[in-house]
Structure formats: C-alpha cells, structure tokens
Amino acid sequence: MxxxxxxxxxxxxxxxxxxxxxxxxxxxxxxxxxxxxxxxxxxxxxxxxxxxxxxxxxxxxxxxxxxxxxxxxxxxxxxxxxxxxxxxxxxxxxxxxxxxxxxxxxxxxxxxxxxxxxxxxxxxxxxxxxxxxxxxxxxxxxxxxxxxxxxxxxxxxxxxxxxxxxxxxxxxxxxxxxxxxTGLSLLLFFAASLFAVVFGWALGKFTGFIFENGHVPEFLKSPVVFALVLACFTISDHITHETGLLAVTAMGMTLANMHISxxxxxxxxxxxxxxxxxxxxxxxxxxxxxxxxxxxxxxxxxxxxxxxxxxxxxxxxxxxxxxxxxxxxxxxxxxxxxxxxxxxxxxxxxxxxxxxxxxxxxxxxxxxxxxxxxxxxxxxxxxxxxxxxxxxLDLAISEQPGVMIVGGSKFSTEFAKTLQNMKIPVLITDSSWQRLFSVRKAGIPFYRGEILSEQTEYYLDMTPYEYMIAATELDSYNALVCTTFVPEVGRNNLFQLSLRSKNDDDLEDMVHTIGGRILFQNHVTWEELNKRVERGDVFRKTNITEKYTFEEYLKERDENTLLLFAHKPTGRIEFFTEGSSPKIEQGDVIVSLTQPCKELNKIQEKLTVQRETKAKEDKKKADKPKESAD
Known part of the structure; x- marks a missing residue:
C-alpha cells in the first residue's frame, strides 16, 4: 500500500x-x-x-x-x-x-x-x-x-x-x-475524579455564560465549544488518567440543562x-x-x-x-x-x-x-x-413511515383522514384549539402546542414521523418550520405549501434555500386547497397495475385533478412537488384531490349496472314458469 x-x-x-x-x-x-x-x-x-x-x-x-x-x-x-x-x-x-x-x-x-x-x-x-x-x-x-x-x-x-x-x-x-x-494515592485518585466533575461543570457554566451574554459571535460558537471540550478532556486526563471522560460528560450535561437557545x-x-x-x-x-x-x-x-x-x-x-x-x-x-x-x-x-x-x-x-x-x-x-x-415485545414504533402535518385546517383534516385510511401514521400539530376542532372531531391524532418550542421535543415523540408538511396559512412560518427541522427530518422529507405570492421578487428563490420543498405542481396555495375541500372535492386513491398504467391514468384524469403523492408497496411516500414527480411503477397507489363529479358519475354507472343486472335476473325468473308450461 x-x-x-x-x-x-x-x-x-x-x-x-x-x-x-x-x-x-x-x-x-x-x-x-x-x-x-x-x-x-x-x-x-x-x-x-x-x-x-x-x-x-x-x-x-x-x-x-x-x-x-x-x-x-x-x-x-x-x-x-x-x-x-x-x-x-x-x-x-x-x-x-x-x-x-x-x-x-x-x-x-x-x-x-x-x-x-x-x-x-x-x-x-x-x-x-x-x-x-x-x-x-x-x-x-x-x-x-x-x-x-x-x-x-x-x-x-x-x-x-x-x-x-x-x-x-x-x-x-x-x-x-x-x-x-500508599493510601494517599487512593485519596488523590478520588480527589482527581471530584476535580474532573467540578472542572467540567465550571467549564459548562462558563460556556453557557459567555454564549448567553453575547461574548461569542454565532459563527465562533461551535469552534469555541470544540476547543473547550478538548481542553476539558486533556487537562483532566493529564491530572489523572481516564478522568477526562468524566469531565466532558459533566460539561455536556451542564450545558444541556442550562437550556441555552x-x-x-x-x-x-x-x-x-x-x-x-x-x-x-x-x-x-x-x-x-x-x-x-x-x-x-x-x-x-x-x-x-x-x-x-x-x-x-x-x-x-x-x-x-x-x-x-x-x-x-x-x-x-x-x-x-x-x-x-x-x-x-x-x-x-x-x-x-x-x-x-x-x-x-x-x-x-x-x-x-x-x-x-x-x-x-x-x-x-x-x-x-x-x-x-x-x-x-411491542416496544418498537411502526415501520410504516408517518407524516406530521403542521397546521390545522379543513384540508389538513381530510388529508390526514386519507392517510389514516391507508394505515399511514399521521399527526397534526397546532397551537390553537380552534384550528384543531375539526381534527379532534375526526378522531385524528393531534398535538396542541408550538412545534418550534424547545419544550415540544420532551412532550412529542417524533420518531414515527419520517415526513413533515408545513401547511399553515403563513408562508414565512412554513419556511421557518422546515428550516428548523432540516437536521432532524432531512431536506428531502420536508415540505411546505406553495407561496401565495408569485411576483418577481426574491422570496421564491429564498424558500428553495431555507425552507422545504414546495408541495404539488399546480401552485395551489393554502386558500385554494381549503376552498376545494369546502366545495366538496374528494381524495381519490387509484391503483396502478399492469393493465392500468400511469400513462393511461394521466390521459383519463380530469384536468382539475391535483396529484398529491404516490404510496409505494414498500410503504414509502413520494410527493408530487414543484419541479419533480415520483417515478410511478406497477403496484403504486396514486392519491389525488379531484372534483366530485367524476365520483358521482362512477357511482351512477355502478347503480345503472346494478339495475340492469337486477332487471335481467327478474326477467329470467319471470320467463321460467312460461317455459315449464310449454
């Protein structure tokens, strides 16, 4: 080599x-x-x-x-x-x-x-x-x-x-x-261990103090912590071997419980x-x-x-x-x-x-x-x-990736009901009881609280939810939520609704860098989605099979149909977003938001077929006595 x-x-x-x-x-x-x-x-x-x-x-x-x-x-x-x-x-x-x-x-x-x-x-x-x-x-x-x-x-x-x-x-x-x-060496060992704890605690307190009082700029905070951790470990370990691990643990726990922003x-x-x-x-x-x-x-x-x-x-x-x-x-x-x-x-x-x-x-x-x-x-x-x-032992969370929706609304409620029906874990969070009214009435899991609050991580278990959708009426808040949760969720699994404003300003470009991926391909905003649900649009699930391909589905669908996501046989969810579409294959389920007229036509067709079938059966029954009489 x-x-x-x-x-x-x-x-x-x-x-x-x-x-x-x-x-x-x-x-x-x-x-x-x-x-x-x-x-x-x-x-x-x-x-x-x-x-x-x-x-x-x-x-x-x-x-x-x-x-x-x-x-x-x-x-x-x-x-x-x-x-x-x-x-x-x-x-x-x-x-x-x-x-x-x-x-x-x-x-x-x-x-x-x-x-x-x-x-x-x-x-x-x-x-x-x-x-x-x-x-x-x-x-x-x-x-x-x-x-x-x-x-x-x-x-x-x-x-x-x-x-x-x-x-x-x-x-x-x-x-x-x-x-x-001698026995003195044992006492020195215990003293060194105590020193390591106190030293780590003091460095943690010192770090928290200089950060909270603005003595260190934001761009230097991580390097400063990095250097202090090495100093904490090296000094303690130099005094007595292996006490450095105790010192850095004490320093980390001290910082964690100071709740520094x-x-x-x-x-x-x-x-x-x-x-x-x-x-x-x-x-x-x-x-x-x-x-x-x-x-x-x-x-x-x-x-x-x-x-x-x-x-x-x-x-x-x-x-x-x-x-x-x-x-x-x-x-x-x-x-x-x-x-x-x-x-x-x-x-x-x-x-x-x-x-x-x-x-x-x-x-x-x-x-x-x-x-x-x-x-x-x-x-x-x-x-x-x-x-x-x-x-x-029933101590694991479901493997099916879940969806967390930030923002209660009629669209969020109906969308969550569709996910529930597909056995996909879903949770809606909002800080307002009023906006969660329809959510609670529908029996959908919810969390009432500010998702951006530091307290949330101690009361809300986010492990089951692999995807997050920021679906409030405020574009800036949606972008802030997505930006905040990039480290936990990953940018590919963070989504937000389309911006209300499509003017030639810098807002859209900014969201691509600090927010989540823009959901859906027709530039539908929060207001449009909720209006469509209020007027009676329905969430439809379509199975893609060998006989009924995705290309045929696209030809037959109504022009106002909004493609939402594809549910893969593996349990993965792939959303339709601005600028990209999931690769649809046999076995996928397409979920869309469409006008109810097509649904009514389908129901009408089924009723017509049922009536015709019943009429034929009644005619056969009526003809049987005549045949026997002849």
Missing part, C-alpha cells in the same frame, strides 16, 4: 463513511458493517494497520475522538427527558452498574481464567455500553420513548464511570502489591462530527487488530465468558437493580438484553493490557482478544436482534 499517513487517514475516513452508507442503504447495524470493514482491510487482507501507520498519535486521536463523542451524547441528557424514569435510570447506573462489575469480575476470574486483580480491572471496564454503539442502534430500531431513554441515559452516564472503575481497581491493586503506593445549533454540529468520528474510529480500532488476536478469540474460556456476559451478567444485573421500579416485564427483557460494548472498552482495555503486563500480570495479554470478542459479539447479537425483539 501507499506509505503515507495522509493517504491512510483518507482511506479510513472513506471506509468509515462508506460503511455508514451501506448500513443505511441495506438497513443493517452500522457498527457491525464498520467492524467487518475494519477487519477486512486490517488483519485479514493487511491493507492498513492504523496503529503502526499513525505511530505515537494513534492513542491521542482515539482518546480525543471518544471525548468528543461522549460530550455530544451528554448534550442530549436533559433532566426533563427522564421525568417518570428517574428511579429506574438511577438504579441501573448505580446499583445495576455495581452488580455488573461484581458479576463480570467473578466471571472473568472463574470462567476466563484471569487473576483476581486483572479480573476486577476488566470487570469494571465491561459495564460500559456507550453512545458510540447504543445511539446508532436506537436510531435504527425506532424504540418507543421509555426504553429508548433508559438505554440512552445508561449508555452515556455509565460510559465514563466504567473507565473510572477500571482505574480505581487498578489503583487498589497498586496499593496492595506495591510498597511505593443556541445549544441546538451546536448539537447538530457535534452530531455531524460524532458520526464521522464513530465511523473512522471503529475502522481504525478493528483494522489495528492482529491475526493472533483474532485466533485467540476462539479460545473456549473467552467464548464461555462472552456467553456468560450476554445471558447471565447483563440480565441479572438489570432485573435485580430494577426491583420496585415501574418498568414493565417487557421493558426489563429488552433493557436486560441490549448492552453492546464499543470504543471505550476497546481503547481503555488496550491501555490496561500494556500497564498490567508491565506490573507482571502475564494473563493480561489476552485482554485485547477478550475485549474484542465481547465487543464484536454484543454488537452483532444486539445490532441484529434489537429491532426484532422490540417488535416482538
């Missing part, structure tokens, strides 16, 4: 993002794809070895990447999210983590054959799940809010504590076996960075493994230990720690099964493997193989099973 650090960095980045795309395209767990790609280009084919290629900068790159990922995850830890979940979450991250440490350490000693010292170090590390693996799985599985919140909080909060417990166990070992280490912008920036880092780091770590490490995984002690962690340690620790909480049996089963290990386990275990070997613990040489076996097994087992298990 080309002997160039720049080329290797490029290759790792491309492979990581390509893995993410493949996982999205074929609906596979992204972590599994990245791990396989790393193994293929690393130990299997020997194309790259990042650990050797990057040299001394390998570990700092991994450590800083983990710190940024952990900070981005902790930015989502708003205490308002765990209302009603405080008790089970607290139990799992405290008593549950302690149980997992003890049980995992016992398993490492009696099953994996590790010495007590090494077992307690690695047992503490194996309690982590971490945002690098759990967050992609949650996005893929589309869990209901309760189990998703529990798994997310556990993964992010326990992540730094797992590394700290491992460090704590190592300090205890040092204290017991080394004459140079510009946090969302920073969060989106950090999410993009995290996706890139997770992709590249997983490829780097798996590509750095050796062939000997892979073969060592098939040792029966390691296999037995992995099975013990999967089927005994995790379920038992969750079930015991959640006794007396309001978690249902189904939620306990799901949470007790899902615990994938990730980047923190791989990076920290490699550090302790080298340190423990230096201390004379020969059994520490299998730590890398043991850790990778657990990481890869849990990532595969949980990555491929979380969606299936969540469905079986």
């Amino acid at each position: 080309i002997d160039s650090i720049l080329f290797n960095i490029m290759l790792v980045g491309v492979l990581g993002i390509a893995s993410q795309w493949l996982a999205w395209r074929f609906r596979l767990p992204a972590i599994v794809v990245m791990s396989i790609v790393g193994l293929l280009v690393g130990p299997i084919f020997g194309l790259i070895n990042p650990k050797d290629d990057f040299g001394d900068v390998f570990k700092p790159i991994i450590s800083m990447a983990v710190a940024i990922i952990l900070f981005e995850g902790s930015l989502n830890l708003d205490f308002r999210e765990v209302r009603g979940l405080g008790k089970p979450v607290f139990r799992i991250v405290t008593f549950g983590a302690l149980l997992a440490w003890i049980l995992g350490s016992l398993g490492a000693h009696y099953v994996a054959g590790l010495s007590w010292a090494v077992a307690f170090v690695i047992g503490g590390l194996f309690i982590v799940t971490g945002p690098t693996v759990i967050l992609p799985l949650l996005r893929q599985a589309k869990l209901k809010p309760r189990p998703a919140a529990i798994l997310k909080w556990e993964g992010i909060v326990v992540d730094p504590f797992g590394a700290l417990i491992a460090v704590f166990a190592f300090e205890i070992i040092n204290f017991l076996i080394s004459e140079d280490v 510009s946090i969302d912008d920073m969060r989106h920036f950090k999410e993009n960075i995290s996706v890139l880092l997770i992709s590249t780091i997983f490829v780097m770590l798996t590509a750095s493994l050796t062939v000997d490490t892979l073969f060592q995984i098939f040792n029966w002690n390691i296999i037995a230990f992995v099975l013990l962690m999967l089927f005994i340690v995790r379920p038992v620790s969750i079930w015991l720690s959640t006794i007396g909480t309001d978690l249902s049996i189904r939620e306990k089963i799901l949470v007790g099964w899902i615990a994938p290990r990730g980047i923190v386990a791989l990076t920290v275990s490699s550090y302790f493997a080298s340190v423990l070997l230096e201390k004379g613990f020969e059994d520490a040489k299998i730590l890398t193989s043991l850790t990778f076996a657990l990481v890869f097994s849990t990532v595969c087992a949980h990555g491929f099973s979380i969606k299936w298990l969540a469905k079986k």
Whole structure:
C-alpha cells in the first residue's frame, strides 16, 4: 500500500463513511458493517494497520475522538427527558452498574481464567455500553420513548464511570502489591475524579455564560465549544488518567440543562462530527487488530465468558437493580438484553493490557482478544436482534413511515383522514384549539402546542414521523418550520405549501434555500386547497397495475385533478412537488384531490349496472314458469 499517513487517514475516513452508507442503504447495524470493514482491510487482507501507520498519535486521536463523542451524547441528557424514569435510570447506573462489575469480575476470574486483580480491572471496564454503539442502534430500531431513554441515559452516564472503575481497581491493586503506593494515592485518585466533575461543570457554566451574554459571535460558537471540550478532556486526563471522560460528560450535561437557545445549533454540529468520528474510529480500532488476536478469540474460556456476559451478567444485573421500579416485564427483557460494548472498552482495555503486563500480570495479554470478542459479539447479537425483539415485545414504533402535518385546517383534516385510511401514521400539530376542532372531531391524532418550542421535543415523540408538511396559512412560518427541522427530518422529507405570492421578487428563490420543498405542481396555495375541500372535492386513491398504467391514468384524469403523492408497496411516500414527480411503477397507489363529479358519475354507472343486472335476473325468473308450461 501507499506509505503515507495522509493517504491512510483518507482511506479510513472513506471506509468509515462508506460503511455508514451501506448500513443505511441495506438497513443493517452500522457498527457491525464498520467492524467487518475494519477487519477486512486490517488483519485479514493487511491493507492498513492504523496503529503502526499513525505511530505515537494513534492513542491521542482515539482518546480525543471518544471525548468528543461522549460530550455530544451528554448534550442530549436533559433532566426533563427522564421525568417518570428517574428511579429506574438511577438504579441501573448505580446499583445495576455495581452488580455488573461484581458479576463480570467473578466471571472473568472463574470462567476466563484471569487473576483476581486483572479480573476486577476488566470487570469494571465491561459495564460500559456507550453512545458510540447504543445511539446508532436506537436510531435504527425506532424504540418507543421509555426504553429508548433508559438505554440512552445508561449508555452515556455509565460510559465514563466504567473507565473510572477500571482505574480505581487498578489503583487498589497498586496499593496492595506495591510498597511505593500508599493510601494517599487512593485519596488523590478520588480527589482527581471530584476535580474532573467540578472542572467540567465550571467549564459548562462558563460556556453557557459567555454564549448567553453575547461574548461569542454565532459563527465562533461551535469552534469555541470544540476547543473547550478538548481542553476539558486533556487537562483532566493529564491530572489523572481516564478522568477526562468524566469531565466532558459533566460539561455536556451542564450545558444541556442550562437550556441555552443556541445549544441546538451546536448539537447538530457535534452530531455531524460524532458520526464521522464513530465511523473512522471503529475502522481504525478493528483494522489495528492482529491475526493472533483474532485466533485467540476462539479460545473456549473467552467464548464461555462472552456467553456468560450476554445471558447471565447483563440480565441479572438489570432485573435485580430494577426491583420496585415501574418498568414493565417487557421493558426489563429488552433493557436486560441490549448492552453492546464499543470504543471505550476497546481503547481503555488496550491501555490496561500494556500497564498490567508491565506490573507482571502475564494473563493480561489476552485482554485485547477478550475485549474484542465481547465487543464484536454484543454488537452483532444486539445490532441484529434489537429491532426484532422490540417488535416482538411491542416496544418498537411502526415501520410504516408517518407524516406530521403542521397546521390545522379543513384540508389538513381530510388529508390526514386519507392517510389514516391507508394505515399511514399521521399527526397534526397546532397551537390553537380552534384550528384543531375539526381534527379532534375526526378522531385524528393531534398535538396542541408550538412545534418550534424547545419544550415540544420532551412532550412529542417524533420518531414515527419520517415526513413533515408545513401547511399553515403563513408562508414565512412554513419556511421557518422546515428550516428548523432540516437536521432532524432531512431536506428531502420536508415540505411546505406553495407561496401565495408569485411576483418577481426574491422570496421564491429564498424558500428553495431555507425552507422545504414546495408541495404539488399546480401552485395551489393554502386558500385554494381549503376552498376545494369546502366545495366538496374528494381524495381519490387509484391503483396502478399492469393493465392500468400511469400513462393511461394521466390521459383519463380530469384536468382539475391535483396529484398529491404516490404510496409505494414498500410503504414509502413520494410527493408530487414543484419541479419533480415520483417515478410511478406497477403496484403504486396514486392519491389525488379531484372534483366530485367524476365520483358521482362512477357511482351512477355502478347503480345503472346494478339495475340492469337486477332487471335481467327478474326477467329470467319471470320467463321460467312460461317455459315449464310449454
């Protein structure tokens, strides 16, 4: 291969993002794809070895990447999210983590054959799940809010504590076996951990203060946060190894609960960075493994230990720690099964493997193989099973992509009723009870509140809704809604109604850049759509078949028919928009808004046919006696 650090960095980045795309395209767990790609280009084919290629900068790159990922995850830890979940979450991250440490350490000693010292170090590390693996799985599985919140909080909060417990166990070992280490070193370790929490909290408060008081311009906010996170991690980690993760977690949680208006912008920036880092780091770590490490995984002690962690340690620790909480049996089963290990386990275990070997613990040489076996097994087992298990336990949201409509009106109500009849999840949101009157009367799911409010994300679960339509009477508000939700929904799935004004001004050009895609192709506005519904226009569904093609449908349709969307057999919805039309194929259902006259004609034709048929049958019955008489 080309002997160039720049080329290797490029290759790792491309492979990581390509893995993410493949996982999205074929609906596979992204972590599994990245791990396989790393193994293929690393130990299997020997194309790259990042650990050797990057040299001394390998570990700092991994450590800083983990710190940024952990900070981005902790930015989502708003205490308002765990209302009603405080008790089970607290139990799992405290008593549950302690149980997992003890049980995992016992398993490492009696099953994996590790010495007590090494077992307690690695047992503490194996309690982590971490945002690098759990967050992609949650996005893929589309869990209901309760189990998703529990798994997310556990993964992010326990992540730094797992590394700290491992460090704590190592300090205890040092204290017991080394004459140079005294009780003072243990006190210093606890003091350093406390300093990390306080330092992270102080940096979070400082960041919030300078942002809220206008001391940092908007264009510098994300870079400033990025630099402060690295400083927070590096300073704390320099004082005591592994306390940097605790510091960045405290900083992120502090910022998340200050409810700063510009946090969302920073969060989106950090999410993009995290996706890139997770992709590249997983490829780097798996590509750095050796062939000997892979073969060592098939040792029966390691296999037995992995099975013990999967089927005994995790379920038992969750079930015991959640006794007396309001978690249902189904939620306990799901949470007790899902615990994938990730980047923190791989990076920290490699550090302790080298340190423990230096201390004379020969059994520490299998730590890398043991850790990778657990990481890869849990990532595969949980990555491929979380969606299936969540469905079986009724803890997953429907796979059918839903539609969220912003703005209550007669058109919105009738449009939503049509979607409901097609078994498509739909929700209408509005801040006015009056505009929601027809929606409530029709029995359509609704949310009364301001969709742009920060509070909305804590009361409204948007996971089932893949498409959003801004359908209010205000063009500017529609554009604002679409622009706000671009990071969550994606520009391709955001739509708004056509503008009222079609003058030669800059408004239309502006909407193409800051708003959503303009719905429908006849430039129909909010007023026109509602007038058509009020005068009696109906929503019609037309099946496209081999005999009745889309071309024939276009020829026969009324000139005033407005094409709305195509419903694909896969469940996808493709809207007709200005400048583009979906590719219509056999099996699609076309939904349109059309005048009722054609519907009345069809009904009249059916009635005529029925009458003629009945008349023929009556005539046959009347003729039968005459024939028998003859």
